[in-house]
Structure formats: C-alpha cells, structure tokens
Amino acid sequence: MNIIALAGGIGAGKSMVSRMLRAMGYEVYDTDSAARRIMDSSSEIKQFLQEKISPDAVNDMGVINRAAVAAVVFSDAERLAMLNEVVHSAVRADMRAWAKTCGDAMFVESAIAVGSGLADEVDAIWEVSAPEDLRIKRICMRGSGMTPAQALARIDAQRAELSAVGKLRTVELINDNATPLLPQLEAALRTVG
DSSP: OEEEEEEOOTTSOHHHHHHHHHHTTOEEEEHHHHHHHHHHHOHHHHHHIIIIIOGGGBOTTSOBOHHHHHHHHTTOHHHHHHHHHHHHHHHHHHHHHHHTTSOSEEEEEOTTTTTTSGGGGOSEEEEEEOOHHHHHHHHHHTTSOOOHHHHHHHHHHTHHHHHHHHHHOSEEEEOSSSSOHHHHHHHHHTTOO
16 A cells, blocks of 8 residues: 655645646555544534634534634644644544555645655655745635735645755656646556555
C-alpha cells in the first residue's frame, strides 16, 4: 500500500490534481473536508472548543461558529496550537481508518502535511506548485471574497510549511497554466509501486 500526500500552498492547485486522480480511479482523502466533518460531528471537539477556545465557539444548536473560533485562534498562537493538535490528531486517526478500506495506492490532500504530522503517516509527498502571482489570482477568484493582500497574507503564513515540504517532496507537479499537468501526473504515477 502506498499513501501519498498531495501538498502545496493555498492556490497551488492541489484540488485540481485530486480531481484528476479521482477521475483516473484513485482514492483521495481531503483533510480539509475531513476536519470539518469530524469537528461538526464530535461532541468532544465541540466541548474542547467551548472550554479552551471560546464560550461562543458553539451555538445553542450545537453548530460550530467558525468565525468566532478563527477570531480567537488566529490572534492567539497558543490556542491555535492546541486546536491544531486536537483536530490534526483526529484527522490522522480518521485517515488511517480510511486507508484500510482503499486499494494499493491512495492520496491525501493537505495544505499542511508537515505541520499536521501527516508527513509521518505517508510514504511520499508530492508537492503541487504554482507561481505566487497565479496563486493570488486563483485565491481571489474562488468567491471567498479575499483581496490580493489577504491572499498574500495566507501565502506568507504557509511559507515555513512549504519550505519543509520542499525538503521532503519526492515529486513536484507544476501547475502554472503553461506546463501540461496531465503528463507530469502520469509520469509520477509510474513511480508508484
């Protein structure tokens, strides 16, 4: 069994590569979607959010107020680290359970493969990369309402992660709208044992 992390910064095109892999018949685990699903269904995580992050983190209906959580954790590094440890641990456990149901090769999409501890759970890291100006454009076009300055701030926040990924990656997939992506992906897939 090969578990390969698809890593890369925001706007690099990890989701595009994931869609291509799914179309080719491969299983892809999306850590962002999994984290939302786990947080929304875990009473333990909701209790943690209310006790350690903010009493306003979960409303009376049991729904997480993500804006309230973000307002606290992105201004308090200690609380962010606590939240990340709880959520990343749950996602890694969920990913391990998912991997048992898959075939010989599977992929895990994650913007923070190293920082989340996921890099220790996989056999290889494939980095999806794109030029910064193109990443900013993609981020702003998503409909998130982010300005170019906000997009750049997100990119800057991931620089240490991307440096760590760059040192660990086994494959780089360049997604710059000029270099054909499919031949790169097919060549990388030929290396999977």
